[in-house]
Amino acid sequence: MVMSTRATEAKASVDIVTNFLARVQALTDDPDALDFTFGNPHEFPLPGLSAAIRTQIEPRSVDWFAYKTSEREAQEAVAAGLRAELGLAFEPEDIAMTQGAFGAISLAFALLADAGDEVVIPVPGWFCYEPMLHAANLVPVRAPLADGSFELDVEAIARVLTPRTRMVVVNSPANPTGRVYPKAAWDALADVLEGASQANGRRIWLLSDEPYRRIRFDGIEFASPAGSYASTVIDYSYAKVMLAPGQRLGYLALSPMLPAAERAELQAALMPIGLAIGWGFPDAIMQYAVPALETVSLDLAELTRKRDRLYGALSGAGFEVTRPEGTFYLWGRAPGGDGHAFCDALAQRGVHLMPGKLFDQPHHFRISLTATMDMIERALPHILEVAADLR
Numbered sequence: 001m002v003m004s005t006r007a008t009e010a011k012a013s014v015d016i017v018t019n020f021l022a023r024v025q026a027l028t029d030d031p032d033a034l035d036f037t038f039g040n041p042h043e044f045p046l047p048g049l050s051a052a053i054r055t056q057i058e059p060r061s062v063d064w065f066a067y068k069t070s071e072r073e074a075q076e077a078v079a080a081g082l083r084a085e086l087g088l089a090f091e092p093e094d095i096a097m098t099q100g101a102f103g104a105i106s107l108a109f110a111l112l113a114d115a116g117d118e119v120v121i122p123v124p125g126w127f128c129y130e131p132m133l134h135a136a137n138l139v140p141v142r143a144p145l146a147d148g149s150f151e152l153d154v155e156a157i158a159r160v161l162t163p164r165t166r167m168v169v170v171n172s173p174a175n176p177t178g179r180v181y182p183k184a185a186w187d188a189l190a191d192v193l194e195g196a197s198q199a200n201g202r203r204i205w206l207l208s209d210e211p212y213r214r215i216r217f218d219g220i221e222f223a224s225p226a227g228s229y230a231s232t233v234i235d236y237s238y239a240k241v242m243l244a245p246g247q248r249l250g251y252l253a254l255s256p257m258l259p260a261a262e263r264a265e266l267q268a269a270l271m272p273i274g275l276a277i278g279w280g281f282p283d284a285i286m287q288y289a290v291p292a293l294e295t296v297s298l299d300l301a302e303l304t305r306k307r308d309r310l311y312g313a314l315s316g317a318g319f320e321v322t323r324p325e326g327t328f329y330l331w332g333r334a335p336g337g338d339g340h341a342f343c344d345a346l347a348q349r350g351v352h353l354m355p356g357k358l359f360d361q362p363h364h365f366r367i368s369l370t371a372t373m374d375m376i377e378r379a380l381p382h383i384l385e386v387a388a389d390l391r
């Protein structure tokens, strides 16, 4: 074998996604394709994003494009934003600027887990946890969300904890289900993790993956598990709320509730470990733009209209769909129960959804609401016709 074992495992765990991505990328040549697959933008970038980048592009000093770690002003803006949003006393030193949530998750793995440690991930959940864990020499352990409702299932997490468990990954608002978990769920999880950490004689960390934190519908409240469990780190990305995943920007934040000595030790490690994972810091321009970007957002009212239109039409036609509380995804069970057959039949009509098998749920499908309302209106008749055929 040419590749390392961990590369082989990482590739095997994500082949289904990268092969699908290659097919979707080929769609850019087809002007009639209606692409509801990945959470990519389908409209011109937000003016606030372009303006923030434009303002910073002209150098103002000789070191404008010098090596950048976490820029102080970016850390300050993030800490202030987190204090306001989560009501916890974040300091700039708690923040590591990263290349999106991807970079922050990699940093968390390198900072907190040792080779061979087990890391619990939700199913259905984002399909890149597994390859990232393999690449970091860690062992993914799946814990199912509650059947049907896709609530956090704390008992299911408790069942898969072992003496080797080092970390639990949670994601709210959740991809692909759009669920937002309440504080009571985090309190229950915190109890389980405190107990298991004590029994293990070793801390179990919680990684709260929050890239969709600012994308919520109907004013639903957001609670971060960082408010319930001290040993929590939060990762965030600006890609979702700004609809610009090609401009890499995010952060990892340490919980201010950590005991002071541990917090100080981890604060001091953020820069060296950011370097150790391959200079995981964002580009200079994106960091300078952070204070301005903190308030740039997609049009939530328009996203709500798209959710309502699609959810209303599908639930009205008898689909089993989860009403999104956050994210820009709509998750449902395929008519007839075969997600692959449903998505394949639609693809033949030029309507491309994401088959649930990419999330290990072969009966389901995911629709990205980053599509335009016009795309939704054009796709709906096909979706309803194919559903009628398959039932």
Ligand SMILES: Cc1ncc(COP(=O)(O)O)c(C=O)c1O
Pocket (backbone or CB within 6 Å): 039, 099, 100, 101, 102, 103, 126, 171, 175, 209, 211, 237, 238, 239, 240, 245, 250
């Ligand atoms: C749940 C979840 N976590 C992390 C990421 C990574 O985000 P980014 O590409 O902005 O780093 C994504 C992107 O799709 C995601 O859905």
